[in-house]
Amino acid sequence: MIMQTLTDPRSILPRLLFQPVAVDDSGKEIDPAIERAGRRWPSLHPALEVAAELARADSIYEAPAEARELALARLPAEQRFHAISPTPSGLACSCNDWPPTTNAGPGDGRYCADILAYLLALYLQRPLSPLPFTAEELWQTALEELRLQMTRAAFNQWLLGSFAIPEASTPLSLTVAVRNQYAQEWLAHRLHPLIARALRTVAGYEVSVHFITS
Ligand SMILES: [Zn+2]
Structure with a gap:
């Protein structure tokens, strides 16, 4: 101690x-x-x-x-x-x-x-400020960034309607619900680098993210 x-x-x-x-x-x-x-x-x-x-x-x-x-x-x-x-x-x-x-x-x-x-x-001994955004706001901002980087068809297929689950997320670690298991696997394996980069661009630091089916 x-x-x-x-x-x-x-x-x-x-x-x-x-x-x-x-x-x-x-x-x-x-x-x-x-x-x-x-x-x-x-x-x-x-x-x-x-x-x-x-x-x-x-x-x-x-x-x-x-x-x-x-x-x-x-x-x-x-x-x-x-x-x-x-x-x-x-x-x-x-x-x-x-x-x-x-x-x-x-x-x-x-x-x-x-x-x-x-x-x-x-x-x-100054108090630290509370973070000015929630995990869900961070994900929604990253989605806007991703929308610009993907074809509309791909975005709609894999990411449209996805959302961060508040009770399982923080601004440093997101749990994102997606529409089905196919999307979950595609996002986790194929699109993860793109998503990680978008989150880093928006937040300025590494945000870990994992996907579950809603
Ligand atoms: Zn520094």
Whole structure:
């Protein structure tokens, strides 16, 4: 239990990053915290600026409780989310900036703006935002994307009328009901790469999906 607390990056990294010198709790504001971290790790400076923007906009979202991911980040102007997940030595992110080409900062030194923003939110003790869409909304948006990529006949045959089952789905893992077993097998085997790519485009992170007959 103690080992787990000591090695959980969420318990030590926020302090190491944003409070490298002893300061009292009145220092728990975004700008001074970013400034302290930037002074100590100058190469993190650009990512820290973006992290401050994410924190100011409350753009760190809570991942579903049962997910492997810890949080999702999204700049207000962007559609896509980046998923932050634990690794054996720190945190990983689904964005293109991770892993960084050079390591800097405490722990394993692999930080992007999203991870820094998540750790900043923990440091500032700001509540994470609830995800702004449901699993069903995510599936419906992906369907619109797939409609553009498939012939009308194929779309109608395999996907028309499909829906995510709310009680068996989260925005990270969908259970989708389709019309019959033939469609279920075709989607799972032939169309899975296309569907996985559409979901990733819409969500910005890997969404697992499996199909059942309705
Ligand atoms: Zn990232």
